[in-house]
Amino acid sequence: MHHLRMIREQAEALRDGMRRRGKLEVYGPVIDESETLDRTRRQTIQAVEEKKAQRNALTQVVGKKKKAGEDAAVEMAEARALGEAIAALEATLAPTEARLEELLLGVPNIPLPDVPEGDESANVVVRSWGTPREAEGIKPHWEVGASLGLLDLERGAKISGSGFVVYRGTGARMIRSFMNAMLDLHTSEFGYEECWVPVVVNRPSMVGTGQLPKFEDDMYALKDEELFLIPTAEVPVTNLYRDEILAAEELPKAFCAYSPCFRREAGSAGKDTRGVLRVHEFDKVELVRYCAPEDGEAQLQLLLSHAETVLQGLGLPYRVVLLAAGDTGFGSAKTYDLEVFAPGVGKWLEVSSCSLFTDFQARRANIRFRPAPGEKPRFVYTLNGSGLAFPRIFAAILEHYQQPDGSVTVPEALRPWVGADRLG
RNA sequence: GGACAGGUGGCCGAGUGGUUGAAGGCGCACGCCUGGAAAGCGUGUAUUGGUUAAUAGCCAAUCGCGGGUUCGAAUCCCGCCCUGUCCGCCA
Numbered sequence: 001m002h003h004l005r006m007i008r009e010q011a012e013a014l015r016d017g018m019r020r021r022g023k024l025e026v027y028g029p030v031i032d033e034s035e036t037l038d039r040t041r042r043q044t045i046q047a048v049e050e051k052k053a054q055r056n057a058l059t060q061v062v063g064k065k066k067k068a069g070e071d072a073a074v075e076m077a078e079a080r081a082l083g084e085a086i087a088a089l090e091a092t093l094a095p096t097e098a099r100l101e102e103l104l105l106g107v108p109n110i111p112l113p114d115v116p117e118g119d120e121s122a123n124v125v126v127r128s129w130g131t132p133r134e135a136e137g138i139k140p141h142w143e144v145g146a147s148l149g150l151l152d153l154e155r156g157a158k159i160s161g162s163g164f165v166v167y168r169g170t171g172a173r174m175i176r177s178f179m180n181a182m183l184d185l186h187t188s189e190f191g192y193e194e195c196w197v198p199v200v201v202n203r204p205s206m207v208g209t210g211q212l213p214k215f216e217d218d219m220y221a222l223k224d225e226e227l228f229l230i231p232t233a234e235v236p237v238t239n240l241y242r243d244e245i246l247a248a249e250e251l252p253k254a255f256c257a258y259s260p261c262f263r264r265e266a267g268s269a270g271k272d273t274r275g276v277l278r279v280h281e282f283d284k285v286e287l288v289r290y291c292a293p294e295d296g297e298a299q300l301q302l303l304l305s306h307a308e309t310v311l312q313g314l315g316l317p318y319r320v321v322l323l324a325a326g327d328t329g330f331g332s333a334k335t336y337d338l339e340v341f342a343p344g345v346g347k348w349l350e351v352s353s354c355s356l357f358t359d360f361q362a363r364r365a366n367i368r369f370r371p372a373p374g375e376k377p378r379f380v381y382t383l384n385g386s387g388l389a390f391p392r393i394f395a396a397i398l399e400h401y402q403q404p405d406g407s408v409t410v411p412e413a414l415r416p417w418v419g420a421d422r423l424g
Numbered sequence: 425g426g427a428c429a430g431g432u433g434g435c436c437g438a439g440u441g442g443u444u445g446a447a448g449g450c451g452c453a454c455g456c457c458u459g460g461a462a463a464g465c466g467u468g469u470a471u472u473g474g475u476u477a478a479u480a481g482c483c484a485a486u487c488g489c490g491g492g493u494u495c496g497a498a499u500c501c502c503g504c505c506c507u508g509u510c511c512g513c514c515a
Contacts, residue, residue, distance in 0.1 A: 004473095045474055049484045056443095056484085059496045063442040072495075079495040245434095245471095373453065374469075376479050 002104055003363060007034045017110030020117040020325040030103050037100045044093045048086055055082040105207070106214050109360040111325040112297075112334045122324035123337075129308070130317030132341035133400055140344040141398035142275040144408060145171060148424035150398070151276070162273075163265070163280035165391065170423050174397070174410070175283065177417030178390045179258045182285040182310055186387060190306050192256035192287060197236035199259055200227050205239040208365030210331035210357075220262045233259035233286035234384045239365055241290065245377045246369040252291035252299060256387065259286065276391035277349065284389040288382070290367065293359065296381040297334075300356040304336050307352040307387045313413045316340045316396050319348065333358045336385075340392065344399035349392040354385030 006014060011031055018027040058079040065072040116122045145151030150171025156164040167175050186192040203226050206212040211219060211231060220229040230236060237255050246253075260283050272278035287306060291299045304320065311318045323335040332355035339348035359379035362368070368377035401409045407424040415421055 042474070045484085049474065052485085053483055055495080060443050062495050066495095067442080076495040083495075377471085 002107055002360075004038055004100075004104070007031065007038055007104070011035060014107070014110060017325075018108070020111055020115070021108065021328070022119055022326040023108070027107055030107060034100060034103050037096055037103070041093065041096050041100060044089055044096065048089045048093065051082050051086050051089070055079050055086070058082070102213070105364070108330045109328075109333045109358060111328055112356070112358075115328060115334050116322065116324040117326075118324045119326035120324060123327055124322045124324075126320045126322050126336070128317070128319040129312060130315070132317045133343045135343040135346045137404075138343045138399055138402050139406075140275060141342070141395035144344070144398045144402060144406065144424075145275075145394075147406060148408065150174070150423060153275075161280070163278070165276050165279055165281075167394075170418060170420060171394070173418050174394060174414065174423070175390055177414045178388075178393060179283070179285065180417050181313075181414055182387055183256060183258060185310060185313065186256040186285070186287060186306060189309070190254070192254045192306075195233075195237055195240070195255050195257040197233060197240075197257050197259060199230050199236075199262070201230055201235055201239070202227060205235055205242065205365075208239050208242050209235045209361050210364060211235065214330065217266045218264050220264060229262035230259065231263045232261050232284070232384075232386075233257040234288060237286065237288040238361055238367075238382055238384065241367045242365040244367060246290070246367075246380065248292070248369055248371050251369055251380065252289055252295060255288045257286050257288070258283065275345070276395055277345070279391060282389060282391045284386050286384060287387040288384045290362075290369075290380045290382055292369065292371075293378070293381050296356050296358060296383070299381070299383055300334065300336070300354065303383050303385050304338075304354045307338055307354055307385050310388050311338065311340060311351070314393065314397070314411045315413075316393070316400055316411075318351075329353070329355060331355075331357050331360045333360065338388070340396045340400075342392075342396045342399045344402065345395070349396060351388045351392045351396070352386035355383060357382045357384075 002014065014031055015024060015028060018024045018031070058075050062072040062075045062079065065075070116124055142151065142153065146153070148171075149169050150167060152166040152168050156166040159166075183194055187194050200222065203212060206219065206228050211228075219231060221227070222229075236259075237257050240255070241253075260281055262281050265278060265280060268278060276282070287303055289299050289303055308318070308320070318338055318340045321337045321339055323337060328335045335353055335355040337350050338352040338354070340351050341347075342349050358381055361382045362379035367380050367382070369380050370377050397411060398408055401411065403409060403422075407422050410418050410421050410423060
């Protein structure tokens, strides 16, 4: 969410950000309306506060007179009249503020200056690692997975619905190995604090990280309570310090968490319907960082390098893509995607999205730090990225490590966990 | 799920209708004192909004959250949330 002062003092920067996202027609009118409402709001507040100050003064006179045993009927009547006027003004203020908040919560973050303008065709591959395998003769993961007994999509659909997956045998063991291998790497090598968090969260948490109110249709909600299944561990982990003020020396903070993730994928019907590339429930290890504003860019590069290390450890060829403004997510100011090449489906698969949110989430979630004792609190910068998403890594391994006899070799790094060097 | 008890500033803890943003203590910061430190003394120590060049002043709001009563609510009433204890239930 943007600060009201942003609307007031930097409306042009906001408009330019929306233009670079290619969304000026959508958000231009929203910004216009916000500017008008902001003016109305301030006028009303001034009027209300002036009357409140008058009433407070009268109230004190009443108190003194009563204590002295004098009559205060005149002052009481006057104060009552002021109270009615205040109530009337506040009745107009409430809808103004509600509408303003609704509007502000729906405006995306401003992309950083070095983010390319335009839609996804303007995305930039900034570097690559490893050599993608020739696609010739390689079967897609769902075929290998089924024939080796690692993946049971039919029964997943039967017990839950399409888009729900059952991993079996060494397939299940491989998923478990991802959790252990990734959490161990991030905690012991990179200093992340491991967290195990609820996968059901309340509405303020979902608003804090930006999933709500805008993307409610994409979220699974519990039927009789205001609770939601998380689409990523980013939600509970980033909200850990919601409504808190941290000391400067606590920054940067770094957390990693395994969690299942639930996504309705409304509007994605027909895309990636085969295999495990787009499912309603999947698992991943998420990395979340908080830092001081001046460290944002460096922290993003650091986060990205941590996610890359996982892929290098697995020996999977990948590329790093800087997303263009129009392809950058709602709350993000700058995002790098990590894409792994899966030769069986012949596609680059997004396995991690590393984003710097600047103070966008911190404002919504009210996460601050005090730069020095006695100084005013400031909003932290938040970052997050997958490290990494399991199903697509599973798919990439089944395809990249596929052998001519139909078996799959297990990446070196996972063997201690999987307990085998070959699947099938 | 049921019955009690409770939610006040960084912490502890007063405060049951009136000038209380909130006594007192602790902690913290700065100053004095000291060879240095401790003790002691003094000063200061919340957040948000409005106004403003200002994180200077001034005004407003905030004692779990929301509503109500009242000229006036931390204090009274209603609803909700959370915590603790006991009972029930359960992996």
